[in-house]
Amino acid sequence: MNYEANPCQDYESITIDELKERTSSLLNLVTEGQRPLRVCMNNGKEFLLCPQDLLAPICDADFRLILLSAMRYAMGRNTYMPAVVSDYIKRHIRFLDDKFLALAADDIRRHLEDYAEHEPNPNLWQGLFDALETGQSARATRQARKSRFCPACGKPLDVISITDNQHSPGGFDVIAHCQNCHSDYEWFCDKDGGTSDMKKYFFG
Numbered sequence: 001m002n003y004e005a006n007p008c009q010d011y012e013s014i015t016i017d018e019l020k021e022r023t024s025s026l027l028n029l030v031t032e033g034q035r036p037l038r039v040c041m042n043n044g045k046e047f048l049l050c051p052q053d054l055l056a057p058i059c060d061a062d063f064r065l066i067l068l069s070a071m072r073y074a075m076g077r078n079t080y081m082p083a084v085v086s087d088y089i090k091r092h093i094r095f096l097d098d099k100f101l102a103l104a105a106d107d108i109r110r111h112l113e114d115y116a117e118h119e120p121n122p123n124l125w126q127g128l129f130d131a132l133e134t135g136q137s138a139r140a141t142r143q144a145r146k147s148r149f150c151p152a153c154g155k156p157l158d159v160i161s162i163t164d165n166q167h168s169p170g171g172f173d174v175i176a177h178c179q180n181c182h183s184d185y186e187w188f189c190d191k192d193g194g195t196s197d198m199k200k201y202f203f204g
Contacts, residue, residue: 013038013046064100071104075111078120086128093135098192101139105132136191140170143193150178150185151198157185175201 012035019026019039027049030037036050057063067089074085089096089104108129116122147156157176165171170191177184186201 013040015039016041019049058095064097064103067096067100068103068107072107075108075125076115076119082121082124086124089128090131093131096135098136098139101132101136102192105129105136108132136170140172140189140191140193143195144172144174144189148176148185148187148195148198150181150183152183153178153181155180160184 014022014026014037016039026037030049031051034051034053036048036054039047039049041047070081070085071089074082093101108125112119112122112125112129119125141162144162145159147159149155150157155178157178159174159176161175162172165173165188168188168190172189173186174189174195175184175186184201184203185198187198188196
């Protein structure tokens, strides 16, 4: 259920060329009027210029708690709310922080373990759980691929291998190579993005 298909359609819009010509005055309009401005690109895409204050609700730490509360309320209910909450989280998963993904996935896992036989929408919650797990894994992989520097020469390392860690679910073992001094290093990256110290890697 989606009551507002395009929440930005009523905002004033300009072309990218107008933005280039009138940048200063348009930015003043946005900041003083506290109202977003739609910028239409030549390829048909759009983006918004908006005051930072408008993003405050989703940047607020309580937003995570409110969304978790809505999810916990919806679990076990045979109404339209489970679908609304689940679809909302899936649509906006890229804006939700790592802590939310971990807490929400853990809540769903425990709910399905404890009340699966009484849950009217087990497939819905399993689908959301899978989406949260995929989101966590994708973020952990991106974190594992972040460049680190060779402790010997200070040059950026090239990641050549990322493999699942057998002893830590969601974690990765990373191997990287230094093109400058031809050394190889390894480290561990956990599912929350934390990394261990590097150590020399020896093939075989």
